[in-house]
Amino acid sequence: MKQPLAFIHKWLGLVVGLQLLIWILTGIYFNWVDHRIAKGNELRQSSSHTVKPFPIDIIDLDEKHFIGVKRVELTHLAETPVYQLYYSLPAHNNQKQDVKTFHAETGLPFSLTQNTVKNIASNSYSAEAEISDIELMYPPHTDLAGEENPLWRVVVNDSAQTHIYVSPITGKVIAHVNNARRLHNIMFMLHFMDYAKTGGFNHTLITVFAVLNLIFVGSGVLWLIKKLPMMVHAVFSSGKKPIELLQNNGSSGVHALVPKGEVILHSLRNVNIHLPSICGGGGVCGSCKFQTPDTLPVTEADKAHCSPQELAHGIRLACQHSIDAISKISVP
Numbered sequence: 001m002k003q004p005l006a007f008i009h010k011w012l013g014l015v016v017g018l019q020l021l022i023w024i025l026t027g028i029y030f031n032w033v034d035h036r037i038a039k040g041n042e043l044r045q046s047s048s049h050t051v052k053p054f055p056i057d058i059i060d061l062d063e064k065h066f067i068g069v070k071r072v073e074l075t076h077l078a079e080t081p082v083y084q085l086y087y088s089l090p091a092h093n094n095q096k097q098d099v100k101t102f103h104a105e106t107g108l109p110f111s112l113t114q115n116t117v118k119n120i121a122s123n124s125y126s127a128e129a130e131i132s133d134i135e136l137m138y139p140p141h142t143d144l145a146g147e148e149n150p151l152w153r154v155v156v157n158d159s160a161q162t163h164i165y166v167s168p169i170t171g172k173v174i175a176h177v178n179n180a181r182r183l184h185n186i187m188f189m190l191h192f193m194d195y196a197k198t199g200g201f202n203h204t205l206i207t208v209f210a211v212l213n214l215i216f217v218g219s220g221v222l223w224l225i226k227k228l229p230m231m232v233h234a235v236f237s238s239g240k241k242p243i244e245l246l247q248n249n250g251s252s253g254v255h256a257l258v259p260k261g262e263v264i265l266h267s268l269r270n271v272n273i274h275l276p277s278i279c280g281g282g283g284v285c286g287s288c289k290f291q292t293p294d295t296l297p298v299t300e301a302d303k304a305h306c307s308p309q310e311l312a313h314g315i316r317l318a319c320q321h322s323i324d325a326i327s328k329i330s331v332p
Contacts, residue, residue: 005223006282006301012216019193019209026191033184040162040181044173047123054081058104061085065100074104078116078171081105094199096148099169112152112168121154121164124173130157136168143177145185146199243323245273246291246330258323264290267323275331281319288318294326 036042054074061083066072071086081104088098103110112120114134122131133155141147143163151174156162160178167174175181188194192201193209240257258267265281265288268274278285286305292314299320306315 005219005226006279006284009216009219009223010279010282010284012212012219016213016216022190026187029187030191037180038184040176040178040184042178042180043126043160043162044124044176045126047120047173052076052079052081055105059107061102061107065102077101077110078112078120080110082110084169094144094147094149097169101169112166112171116171117152117154117166120166120171120173121152121156124164124176125156125162127158129162131155132157140197141165143182143185144175144199145189145194145197147174241324243326244328246328260324262323263319264321264323264326264329265318268318268329275318277319279319283317283319286317289315289331290318291315291330292326293328296321296325 058074058081065085068087069085070089073084073086075082075084077084083102083104085100085102086097087100088096090097101110102108118131118134121134131154133153135153136150137153138150139148141151144151144165150168152166152168154164154166156164158178160180162176162178164176165174166172189197193205194201194203195205196203239260241260242255243258245254245256256271256273259270260267262270263281265275265277275290276287278287281288283299283301283304286301289306289310294314296314296316298311299317301320302311302316305317
C-alpha cells in the first residue's frame with residue numbers, strides 16, 4: 001500500500017491546483033470583460049410607459065380565492081389593472097412563486113397574450129430585428145440557471161442569437177441572453193463551481209471543496225512534520241562524505257564524494273547519479289530502488305514497493321533514507 005499522506009496530498013494537490021487554474025483564468029475574464037456586454041445588455045434599453053390610475057369600478061374578488069393567500073397586490077400588468085394573489089413569499093424572485101392574477105374590473109383570471117409579450121420584448125430591444133418565435137417556457141431554463149418560474153421566451157433573429165425572457169407574473173423583461181451572455185454563464189459556472197447550474201455559489205460542492213482544501217493543507221503539514229527531522233539534519237549538516245558505488249555483482253567499484261544530510265535520491269543527483277523517480281521523491285512510485293550491504297530500517301514505503309525477498313537483500317527506496325546511513329550502494 002502506498003503512503004497514505006503522500007497519496008492523499010498529491011491527488012488533492014492535483015484537484016485543488018486544477019480549480020485554482022480555473023479561478024485564475026475566469027478571474028482574468030471577469031476583470032477584462034465589459035460586464036454590460038457580457039450580461040447580454042448591449043442592445044437592451046429601458047422601455048418607459050405611463051402608469052394609468054386605477055379605475056373606480058374595480059371589483060372585489062370572491063372570498064374563495066383568498067384561502068391560503070400570503071399577500072395581495074393591486075397593480076398594473078401590461079397597463080391592465082389586476083389583482084395578484086401571492087400564495088408563497090420566496091426570499092428571491094427567481095425562486096418558485098405561486099401567484100394567481102385576476103382582472104381588477106372583471107374578476108376573471110388574467111394572463112399576458114403573445115402579442116403583449118412581443119411588444120414588451122420589442123420595446124426592450126434597441127435594434128431592428130425580426131422576432132421568429134414566442135413561447136412560454138417552463139423550468140429548468142438552459143439560458144438562466146437557477147430560475148424556477150415559467151418565463152416567456154422571445155427569440156430574436158439576429159447574429160447574436162438573442163433570447164428575451166419576460167416574466168408572466170410581472171410583465172417585466174428578466175434578461176436578454178445572447179452568445180456573450182452564454183459565455184458569461186459558462187465562466188460563472190466554472191468560477192463558482194456551479195456545475196449543477198443552481199445559479200449561485202451557495203451550494204454543496206463549494207462546501208465539499210473547502211473541506212478538501214483543509215484536508216490538502218492538513219496532509220501537507222503532517223507530511224512536513226514527518227519529513228522535518230531529515231530536513232533539519234540536512235540544514236545543520238555540512239560537507240561531504242565518501243560513498244562506494246558497487247558494481248552489480250557486489251564487487252568494489254568507484255568512490256564518490258556526495259553531500260551529507262540529504263536523502264540518497266537527492267544526494268546522488270548532486271554527483272550526476274540519477275536514479276529513476278516518477279513521483280519526485282514522495283515514496284509513491286517506488287521506482288528509485290537501490291541496494292546496500294548496510295543495515296537500514298524498513299519504512300512503510302519500502303514495504304509497499306519492495307518484496308520481502310528484496311528487503312531481505314538490502315533493497316530500499318532512495319527517497320526514504322539518508323545518505324548518512326550508508327557507505328556502499330548499488331542499483332539493482
